[in-house]
Amino acid sequence: MAIPAYRPPEDPGLWDAFLERLEKTLKVAEIHPTTVEYLAHPKRLVTVSLPVVMDDGKVRVFQGYRVVHDIARGPAKGGVRFHPGVTLGQTAGLAAWMTLKAAVYDLPFGGAAGGVAVDPRGLSKRELERLTRRYTAELVNLIGPDIDILGPDVGTDQQVMAWIMDTYSMTVGSTVPGVVTGKPHALGGTEGRDDAAGYGVARVLLELSQRRGLPLRGARVAVQGFGQVGGTFALHAAALGLKVVAVSTSRGTMYQEEGLPVEAVLRHYEATGELPRYDLSPEELFALPVDYLILAALEGALDEEGAKALQAKAVLEAANFGLTQEAEAYLLGKGVMVVPDLLTGGGGLLASYLEWVQDLNMFFWSEEEVRQSFAKSVAKAVAEVCAKAEALNGDLRTGALALALERLNEATRLRGVYP
Amino acid sequence: MKSEPLSYLGKDGGPWEIFTEQIDRVIPYLGRLAPLAESLKRPKRVLIVDVPIHMDDGTVAHFEGYRVHHNTARGPAKGGVRYHPEVTLSEVMALAAWMTIKNAAVGLPYGGGKGGIRVDPRKLSSHELERLTRRYTSEIGTFLGPDRDIPAPDVNTGEREMAWMMDTFSMNVGRTVPGVVTGKPIALGGSLGRRDATGRGVFVTAAAAAAKIGLPIEGSRVILQGFGNVGNAAARIFHDHGARVIAVQDHTGTIYHEAGIDPYDLSRYVAEMGGVRGYPKAEPLPSPEFWAIPTEFLIPAALEKQITEHNAWRIQAKILAEGANGPTTPAADDILQEKGVLVVPDVIANAGGVTVSYFEWVQDFNSYFWTEEEINARLERVLRNAFEAVWQMAEEKKISLRTAAYVVAATRVLEARALRGLYP
Numbered sequence: 001m002a003i004p005a006y007r008p009p010e011d012p013g014l015w016d017a018f019l020e021r022l023e024k025t026l027k028v029a030e031i032h033p034t035t036v037e038y039l040a041h042p043k044r045l046v047t048v049s050l051p052v053v054m055d056d057g058k059v060r061v062f063q064g065y066r067v068v069h070d071i072a073r074g075p076a077k078g079g080v081r082f083h084p085g086v087t088l089g090q091t092a093g094l095a096a097w098m099t100l101k102a103a104v105y106d107l108p109f110g111g112a113a114g115g116v117a118v119d120p121r122g123l124s125k126r127e128l129e130r131l132t133r134r135y136t137a138e139l140v141n142l143i144g145p146d147i148d149i150l151g152p153d154v155g156t157d158q159q160v161m162a163w164i165m166d167t168y169s170m171t172v173g174s175t176v177p178g179v180v181t182g183k184p185h186a187l188g189g190t191e192g193r194d195d196a197a198g199y200g201v202a203r204v205l206l207e208l209s210q211r212r213g214l215p216l217r218g219a220r221v222a223v224q225g226f227g228q229v230g231g232t233f234a235l236h237a238a239a240l241g242l243k244v245v246a247v248s249t250s251r252g253t254m255y256q257e258e259g260l261p262v263e264a265v266l267r268h269y270e271a272t273g274e275l276p277r278y279d280l281s282p283e284e285l286f287a288l289p290v291d292y293l294i295l296a297a298l299e300g301a302l303d304e305e306g307a308k309a310l311q312a313k314a315v316l317e318a319a320n321f322g323l324t325q326e327a328e329a330y331l332l333g334k335g336v337m338v339v340p341d342l343l344t345g346g347g348g349l350l351a352s353y354l355e356w357v358q359d360l361n362m363f364f365w366s367e368e369e370v371r372q373s374f375a376k377s378v379a380k381a382v383a384e385v386c387a388k389a390e391a392l393n394g395d396l397r398t399g400a401l402a403l404a405l406e407r408l409n410e411a412t413r414l415r416g417v418y419p
Numbered sequence: 420m421k422s423e424p425l426s427y428l429g430k431d432g433g434p435w436e437i438f439t440e441q442i443d444r445v446i447p448y449l450g451r452l453a454p455l456a457e458s459l460k461r462p463k464r465v466l467i468v469d470v471p472i473h474m475d476d477g478t479v480a481h482f483e484g485y486r487v488h489h490n491t492a493r494g495p496a497k498g499g500v501r502y503h504p505e506v507t508l509s510e511v512m513a514l515a516a517w518m519t520i521k522n523a524a525v526g527l528p529y530g531g532g533k534g535g536i537r538v539d540p541r542k543l544s545s546h547e548l549e550r551l552t553r554r555y556t557s558e559i560g561t562f563l564g565p566d567r568d569i570p571a572p573d574v575n576t577g578e579r580e581m582a583w584m585m586d587t588f589s590m591n592v593g594r595t596v597p598g599v600v601t602g603k604p605i606a607l608g609g610s611l612g613r614r615d616a617t618g619r620g621v622f623v624t625a626a627a628a629a630a631k632i633g634l635p636i637e638g639s640r641v642i643l644q645g646f647g648n649v650g651n652a653a654a655r656i657f658h659d660h661g662a663r664v665i666a667v668q669d670h671t672g673t674i675y676h677e678a679g680i681d682p683y684d685l686s687r688y689v690a691e692m693g694g695v696r697g698y699p700k701a702e703p704l705p706s707p708e709f710w711a712i713p714t715e716f717l718i719p720a721a722l723e724k725q726i727t728e729h730n731a732w733r734i735q736a737k738i739l740a741e742g743a744n745g746p747t748t749p750a751a752d753d754i755l756q757e758k759g760v761l762v763v764p765d766v767i768a769n770a771g772g773v774t775v776s777y778f779e780w781v782q783d784f785n786s787y788f789w790t791e792e793e794i795n796a797r798l799e800r801v802l803r804n805a806f807e808a809v810w811q812m813a814e815e816k817k818i819s820l821r822t823a824a825y826v827v828a829a830t831r832v833l834e835a836r837a838l839r840g841l842y843p
Contacts, residue, residue, distance in 0.1 A: 129840055137843075159838065166839035174566040175494050177528075186493070186835045188528060362494070362528050363781040366800075 005040035006092070014093025014299075017321060021401060028392050029402035034417070035409040039099070042092050043076075043110075044068040048138040050116065052131045055124050064116045064135045068148055069095035071110035072411040073103060075146050077181075077352065078112035079153025080135075080160070086115035094153075097320055097342075098349070103404035104342045105381045107353045112148050114139075120155045132160050136167040143168065145178030145360065151352050152182040162187055178359035181352035190355035191367040192374065198232025200347015201294060201318045202240060203375055204339065207382035212337070214313065217241035220259075220290040222312070224248050224282075225297030226275065229318050229345075231266050233294060238262040246288050250297075252278030253285040286310055295322030302327045310336065317341040332395055340397035342404065343385050350377055427465070427508075434513035441825060448816055448826045452833040459519070459829065462512050463496075463530075464488040468558040470536060472550040482551060486534040486559040488568060489515035492835040493523060495566050496532030497773070499573025500555075500580070506535040514573075517766075518773075523828035525770045525805045527777045532568050534559065540575045552580050556587040563588055565598030565784070571776050572602040582607055598783035601776035608786075610779035612794035613772075617742065618652020618720075620771020622660070623799050625716055625740035627806040628763050628820075634737060637661035640714040642736070644668045645721030646689055649742045649769065653718050654682035662716070668709045669721070672696035675704040675712065710734055719746035726751045734760055741765035756819055764821035766828070767805050774801050 003023055008015055022039060025031075050062040065088055068076040078098040081091075091113045099111025116135055120128055142148060150164055161183045168179045177188030185191070192199070209216040219242050223230045226247045234244045243259040254260065254275045268276045286293065286302065287309035295301050299321035307327035314337035317323055321341060323331075328338055354373060358364050365373075389399025428435060439460045446456050470482040485508055488496040498518035511533050519531025536555055540548055562568050572581060581600045585607060588599045597608030605611070612619075626636055641657045643650045646669045654664045663679035671694025674680070680701050688698050696703070710717075710726075711733040719725050720742030726734070731751035739755065740763040741747065747755070747762065755762055775798060782788050789797075813823035 133840075133843055162838040163840050166842055170842040174564060175491060176566065177494075184838050186831065187838055188494075361781055361784055364528075 003036060003040050006042060008087070008089030008092055010089065011087040012089045012093075013087065014321065015089045015096070016093070018093045018096040020325070022405075025398065025401040025405055028394060028398060029405050031405050031409045032413060035405070035412045038072070038412055039070060039096070039405075039408065042067050042069045042095060043071060044142070045088060045092065046139065046142060047088065048135070050131060050134045050138065052127060052134055054127055062116050062118050062131060064114070064138065065091045066114035066139055066142065066148070067091045067095040067112060068142075069111040069113075070099040070408065072408055072415060073099075074108035074110055075144075076112035076148040077102060077107075077109035077151065077349070077356075078114065078148075079151045080156050080164070081113070081115035081153040082118050082120040082155030082160075083115065084117055084119045086117045091115055094320070099408065100401065100404040101342050101346055101349055103407040104385065104400050105346045105350055105353075105377060106384075106407070107349065109149075109349075109353065113153070114150065115153070118155075128160070129163055132163040133167045136164045137171060140168060140171050143179055144172075145176060145356065149178065149352075149356060150180040151348075158182060158184045158189070177362075178356050181355040181359075183355070188355070188359045188362075188364075190351060190358055190370055191365065192370040193351050193355065195232035195235070196351030196374070197229040197318070197345070197348040198234070199236050199371075199374070200350060200378060201229065201233045201296070201316060201344055202236035203347075203378040204344050204382055205237070205242075205292065205316060206240060207379050208314075208337075208339065208386075211382065211386055214337075215291055218243060219292060220245050221292045221294060222246040222248075222285050222288050222290045223294045223296060224285055224301060225295070225319065226266075226269055227296070230294065230296035231269065233296060233318065234260075234262045235266065242292075245290060246280075246285055247275065248280075248282050248285045248297075249275060250282060251275070252282055253280040255279040255285075255288065292316060295319055297322070300324050304330050307331050313337065314339060316344045318344050320345060328397070338395060338397060340400050342400040343381060343396065346378070346381060347374075350374055425461070428512075429509075433507060433509035435509040435516075438513045438516045442829065445822060445825045445829050448818070448822075449829060449833065452830060452837060455833045455836055456829065458492075458836055459490065459516070459832065462487050462489045462515060463491055464562070465508065465512065466559060466562055467508065468555070470551060470555045470558060472547060472554055474547055475544050482555075483537045484535070484555045484558060485511045486562050486568070487511050487515040487532060488562070489531040489533075490519040490832060491530035492832055492839060493530055494528035495530060495564075496568040497522060497527075497529040497571070497776070498531055498533040499571045500534040500536075500576050500584075501573035502536050502538050502540045502575040502580075504537060504539040506537045511535050519832060520825060520828040521766050521770055521773060523831040524766045524809065524824045525774060525801060526808070526831070527774065527801075529569075529777070532570075533573075534570060535573075548580075549583055552583040553587045556584045557591060560588060560591055563599055565596060565780065569598065569776075569780055570600045571773075578602060578604045578609070598780050601779040603779070608779070608783045610775055610782055610794060611789070611791040612798070613775050613779070614648065615652035615656070616775035616798065617649045617769050617772040618654075619656055619795065619798060620774065620802050621649065621653040621718060621720070621740050621742045621768050622656040623771070623802045624763050624768045624806050625718070625738055626660070627803055627810075628738050628740070628761055629715075631810060632737070632761060634715060638663070639716060640665045641716040641718065642666040642668075642709065642712050642714045643718045643720055643742075644709065644725060644746075645719065645743065646685070646695055647720070650718065650720035651682065651686055651689075653720060653742055655686070657716070658682050665714065666704065666709060666712050667695050667701075668706060669695050673704040673706045673709045674698050674701035676701035716740065718742050722746070724748055726755075728754060731755055732758070734758070736760055738763065740768045742769050744769065752819070752821065762820060763806075764819075764824050766821070766824040767802065767809055770802065770805065771798060774798055 094113035102109035304326040515533035522529040603609040717736035723745035728750040731754040
């Protein structure tokens with residue numbers, strides 16, 4: 001590693017992945033060394049011990065984290081993850097990724113991430129509530145609508161966001177919906193939030209097809225992962241006239257050459273947690289004859305072996321770090337378009353931004369107003385990433401990273417070094 | 420566990436008891452939220468303050484002031500401040516609770532609050548009133564703020580008092596905070612469209628009800644009780660949409676003209692003469708006959724308890740839209756329901772005022788002010804949505820619009836309460 005950088009105590013995981021991407025991009029983008037120093041060192045890493053009275057009366061202590069990576073462009077923004085695998089290194093990497101994503105979409109946010117090392121399915125609802133409230137209380141002086149804004153991530157949902165909002169509001173003595181996004185509608189959540197991530201992927205695909213002359217109506221799509229992102233994407237893709245021929249979960253792939261009845265499949269999946277049937281193994285999805293492959297599952301889902309079987313013209317990385325670096329290098333060499341997570345996966349963050357804006361004003365938009373503003377921001381981000389990639393004569397990931405770093409560079413330079 | 424009754428209210432619960440009875444009546448419709456209804460019967464905070472002021476003659480007088488936050492599950496408390504010698508804590512609590520219901524029924528991001536001072540303002544000089552308002556504002560200051568509690572005008576308070584409150588709060592915290600009160604003068608961050616807001620809301624909700632039963636506004640007949648701010652605006656807006664105002668009643672008398680009364684012309688007459696009596700382009704009518712006039716719309720826009728079991732059976736209107744607060748007694752309500760008169764309840768029918776208060780507060784946050792057209796369009800959208808939700812609930816549960824408005828409101832408040840959970 002050439003850049004002097006922060007080292008997490010254990011499991012550098014995603015933090016190293018961020019540093020690698022940063023270093024690679026420095027070869028093509030002109031970034032001042034001071035900016036690089038800033039980005040290579042998270043602004044603030046907080047570890048908190050969270051004692052919780054369990055339902056059996058015993059006290060268990062959980063480990064919680066909150067990392068603010070960079071605030072040059074605005075208050076920090078990032079999700080809260082409840083998962084047994086949460087570590088400081090992973091949280092730092094996710095926080096840095098939020099810094100970049102916000103910059104790609106030109107949102108006035110810095111990057112943050114947080115979480116608790118816990119399996120939420122192993123807790124009762126009351127225990128989960130007490131854990132959430134204690135986590136919030138421990139961070140209360142470090143968060144706020146103009147400091148650090150939380151949001152949902154793996155293992156957290158609207159209810160958890162509502163508890164965070166309530167705990168923060170009660171502690172500071174006034175109602176502050178803008179401290180957290182992804183809230184229920186009754187507490188200042190936004191219209192169009194539930195399907196924002198999938199809608200974002202669909203809008204990115206639409207914009208790219210128009211810019212790059214790719215087929216849209218009748219084009220064939222395979223979707224890996226059928227959770228929040230994959231499911232809502234499939235619905236919007238069908239609405240755009242694409243043919244969703246395959247979807248998969250960790251259990252297997254459902255494939256139907258003439259296109260799946262997306263709505264019915266989604267209903268079945270929501271009711272049972274299973275696809276109606278499994279025609280192929282999960283990995284066989286990658287080799288299907290399709291125009292587009294959407295990666296909406298976990299990080300590292302597509303490796304080099306999977307990439308070699310690929311027939312798609314383009315891969316859209318809806319999940320963070322969906323492709324391994326080897327898989328990406330192979331696909332780019334073959335002339336396959338790779339649409340990076342920083343661009344494809346921005347829908348959730350964008351919806352969070354629109355929610356926060358409405359909360360600051362306490363004035364709420366209609367669904368059409370939200371959708372319009374959303375679509376406009378996606379179109380702008382796609383156009384700017386494409387333009388940057390073309391100017392650098394590079395791929396879209398390089399374009400997105402360079403665009404983000406240049407914006408961060410400008411903000412960091414203008415603000416200077418305090419004091 | 421059953422909770423104890425509120426110890427700080429006397430045996431005679433007064434208006435607060437009426438509110439808790441209303442809540443008991445909607446509990447059967449609240450489903451899984453019903454166990455939380457107890458939280459509506461407990462005001463979040465009640466503040467009683469002593470307000471001492473120097474009188475002009477050099478003596479010191481003490482007044483009793485109140486500010487109640489009934490519920491803040493859906494947002495900061497919001498509600499007016501009234502100056503009246505008969506104000507009681509029970510009344511202020513009930514009024515705060517009704518604000519919780521109204522704000523939730525309309526879908527505004529507010530809880531409910533209310534305040535008041537036991538004082539007859541006509542017996543104070545303007546300087547004494549100013550000192551009273553400023554001392555009261557300071558005493559309840561820690562309760563107030565644009566994200567805590569936002570007062571507004573009510574009985575015997577207006578733009579002038581709101582300006583004093585805004586100034587006092589701003590001086591205390593050291594910066595200008597227009598969003599701490601609404602109903603301010605335009606020059607201090609007040610909103611356009613406020614004067615006609617309540618009357619416009621009466622029209623919007625009455626028209627939404629008319630659309631549901633296939634009744635066109637154009638050519639329909641309207642009679643109004645009360646020709647103050649609300650009645651006057653409602654009459655003009657009905658008239659502008661092609662309806663015919665055929666009768667108006669106020670404290671001076673009743674006038675009737677089958678071919679239609681021009682409300683603009685009548686406004687000029689009333690401004691000069693102080694009432695509708697003697698208006699030359701209409702015929703006088705004995706006041707009790709007002710209720711029996713054949714008409715499509717009846718708008719009570721004066722005082723409470725005007726429609727009782729004594730006159731309700733004579734009413735021939737198809738739609739009764741309550742511009743005033745509580746104009747219909749429960750006994751009259753039953754008669755009207757039997758007769759098939761569609762009653763658009765006060766909770767939504769006269770919510771135009773608080774809705775524009777909400778717009779004022781939003782504009783104050785941004786220090787960016789909307790045009791009157793923007794305000795009117797948004798007002799219409801908010802109230803149409805509110806009416807639609809209440810109508811759907813009434814259809815679904817086979818209940819009156821009044822009960823449905825309470826069910827919608829209580830459901831929204833308790834839903835927020837359930838989502839937020841019990842702190843800590």
